[in-house]
Amino acid sequence: MSKHSGALKELRAKGCRLTPQRLLILEAIAEGSAHMGVDEVFRRARESYPYLDVATVYRTLRLFRELGVVTEVGIADRLHFELTDPAARHHHMVCKVCGSAFDLSPYYLEQFRETLSREFGFEPDLGNFTVTGTCVRCGSRKELRGPIGN
Amino acid sequence: MSKHSGALKELRAKGCRLTPQRLLILEAIAEGSAHMGVDEVFRRARESYPYLDVATVYRTLRLFRELGVVTEVGIADRLHFELTDPAARHHHMVCKVCGSAFDLSPYYLEQFRETLSREFGFEPDLGNFTVTGTCVRCGSRKELRGPIGN
DNA sequence: GTACATGCAAACGGTTTGCATATCT
DNA sequence: AGATATGCAAACCGTTTGCATGTAC
Numbered sequence: 001m002s003k004h005s006g007a008l009k010e011l012r013a014k015g016c017r018l019t020p021q022r023l024l025i026l027e028a029i030a031e032g033s034a035h036m037g038v039d040e041v042f043r044r045a046r047e048s049y050p051y052l053d054v055a056t057v058y059r060t061l062r063l064f065r066e067l068g069v070v071t072e073v074g075i076a077d078r079l080h081f082e083l084t085d086p087a088a089r090h091h092h093m094v095c096k097v098c099g100s101a102f103d104l105s106p107y108y109l110e111q112f113r114e115t116l117s118r119e120f121g122f123e124p125d126l127g128n129f130t131v132t133g134t135c136v137r138c139g140s141r142k143e144l145r146g147p148i149g150n
Numbered sequence: 151m152s153k154h155s156g157a158l159k160e161l162r163a164k165g166c167r168l169t170p171q172r173l174l175i176l177e178a179i180a181e182g183s184a185h186m187g188v189d190e191v192f193r194r195a196r197e198s199y200p201y202l203d204v205a206t207v208y209r210t211l212r213l214f215r216e217l218g219v220v221t222e223v224g225i226a227d228r229l230h231f232e233l234t235d236p237a238a239r240h241h242h243m244v245c246k247v248c249g250s251a252f253d254l255s256p257y258y259l260e261q262f263r264e265t266l267s268r269e270f271g272f273e274p275d276l277g278n279f280t281v282t283g284t285c286v287r288c289g290s291r292k293e294l295r296g297p298i299g300n
Numbered sequence: 301g302t303a304c305a306t307g308c309a310a311a312c313g314g315t316t317t318g319c320a321t322a323t324c325t
Numbered sequence: 326a327g328a329t330a331t332g333c334a335a336a337c338c339g340t341t342t343g344c345a346t347g348t349a350c
Contacts, residue, residue, distance in 0.1 A: 017349050019305060038339080053307050058340065060305095074282065077227065078339065093272050102272070112262050121286035122243050122252070131279065132224070136271035167324050169330060188314080203332050208315065210330095228314065306347070315337080322331070 004030045004083065007069040014067060024048055025060045026069070035073045035080045035092065035101050074130045075101055091126060095135035102135065157219040157233075164217060174198050175210045176219070185223045185230045185242065185251050224280045225251055241276060245285035252285065 004026050011018055028044035029036060036044075038057060046052045061081055064070040073080040075094055091104040109126055116122045157176055161168060178194035179186060186194075188207060196202045211231055214220040223230040225244055241254040259276055266272045 017303095017305065019349070021306070051307070054339090055308080055341075056306060093266065093270070093274070095272075096275060102270070104266075108262070108265055108269075112258070115258055116243065116254075116281070116283070119258075120243070120252070121289060122245075122281075122283055123289055124243070124281045124283035125246060126283075129281065131266070131272075131274045133266070133272055133274035133276075139271060139273055167329065169324070171331070201332070204314090205316075205333080206331060302350090304347105304349080306345105308344095308346100310341105310343085312339105312341070314339095317334100317336070319333095319335105320331105321333100322329105324329080325327095 004069075007064070007067075007083075010067050010069055016063065016067075020049065021045075021052060021056050022060055022063075024052065025057060026064070029064075029070060029081060030083050034103065035075055035082045037076075038079050038081075041081070089126075091129040092131070093135070094130055094132050095138055096132050097134055097138035100135060104131070157214070157217075160217050160219055166213065166217075170199065171195075171202060171206050172210055172213075174202065175207060176214070179214075179220060179231060180233050184253065185225055185232045187226075188229050188231075191231070239276075241279040242281070243285070244280055244282050245288055246282050247284055247288035250285060254281070 007026055008018065011022070016022075024045040025041060028041050032040060032044055038054075038061065041061065042052070042054055042057045045057065061070060061079070065072055065081070068084055070081040071084045073082055073092060075092060076099075089106055091106065091109060093102045093104050094100070095102075106126065109124075109129065113124050113126060116124050158168065161172070166172075174195040175191060178191050182190060182194055188204075188211065191211065192202070192204055192207045195207065211220060211229070215222055215231070218234055220231040221234045223232055223242060225242060226249070239256055241256065241259060243252045243254050244250070245252075256276065259274075259279065263274050263276060266274050
C-alpha cells in the first residue's frame with residue numbers, strides 16, 4: 001500500500017482518468033523531497049517518460065490541488081507543492097540566504113492562529129504557511145564575519 | 151518636513167543622484183496606500199510625468215530597498231513595497247478570497263518569533279511577514295451560503 | 301465512440317537587461 | 326567632463342492557453 005493509494009481513489013471518485021502521466025507525476029511528488037518546485041517534479045517525472053510536457057505537469061498539479069491530493073506551499077516566488085498528509089500537517093521556515101526550507105510543527109502555531117481568529121476573525125490558511133528568515137547555519141556564518149564585515 | 155525627508159538624506163549619503171523620477175516614485179509610495187504593487191506605484195508616479203518607464207520604477211524600487219528606504223512585502227505573487235517605518239513596523243494578513251491586505255501589529259508575533267529563535271535558531275524576517283487566510287467578510291459570506299453549498 | 305487528456309507551440313504578464321541618449325553633480 | 330540614470334525595446338522566465346491528436350473509459 002503506497003503513500004498515494006488514497007490519491008488514486010480520489011481521482012477515480014471524481015471521474016478523472018488515470019493516465020500514465022498523472023501516475024508518474026504523483027509518484028514524483030510522493031517520492032521526492034518535501035515541497036518540490038514544479039521544475040523538480042517535471043525533471044523527476046520526465047526521467048521515466050521523456051515526452052512529458054511541462055504544461056501537463058502544471059495542469060496535473062492544479063488538478064491534484066483541487067482534489068486535495070497535493071498542497072500548494074508558498075515557499076518562494078514560484079509554485080511549490082507537496083503531498084497532502086492531514087495526519088502530519090506542517091508548515092515551513094525558509095532561509096532567504098541559502099534557500100533551504102525547514103518543516104515547522106503546527107504546535108508552534110496553534111496559539112497564533114487562535115489569536116488571529118479571536119481578535120480579527122481572520123482564519124489563517126496554515127496549510128500554506130511560511131515564514132522567511134535566516135536559518136541557524138546562515139545566521140552563525142554571518143557572525144563569523146565579525147562586526148567589521150557588517 | 152515630509153515623511154520621506156530621511157530618504158533623501160539617505161540617497162545623498164550613498165552618492166545616488168536625486169532625479170525627478172526618483173522623487174516622484176518616492177512621493178507615490180509615501181502618499182499612496184500601504185503595501186503598493188509596482189503597477190500602482192507606476193500609475194501614480196506617471197500621472198505627474200508621463201514619460202516615466204516601468205523599468206525605471208523597478209530599478210528605483212530595488213535601489214530604495216537596498217537603501218532601506220522601502221520594505222518589500224511578500225503579499226502576493228507580485229512585488230509589493232511600502233515606505234520603511236521602523237517606528238511602526240507591522241506585518242500583513244492577506245485574504246486569499248478577496249485579495250485584501252490587513253496590517254498586523256508586531257505585538258502578535260513577539261512570542262512566535264522568540265520561540266522560533268530559541269528552539270531552532272531561526273531568525274524570522276518579520277519585516278517581510280505575511281499570513282494568508284480568509285478575512286472576516288469573506289469568512290462570513292461563505293457561511294451565509296449555508297451547509298448545502300459546501 | 302466520445303469525452304477528456306496530452307503534446308506542441310505560441311501567448312502572456314511580471315520583471316530584467318542592453319544600449320544609446322540624456323542628465324545630475 | 327564624467328559617471329550615472331533614463332527611456333525604449335527586446336529578452337527572460339515561469340505559467341497558461343489554443344488546438345489538433347491521442348487515449349482512457
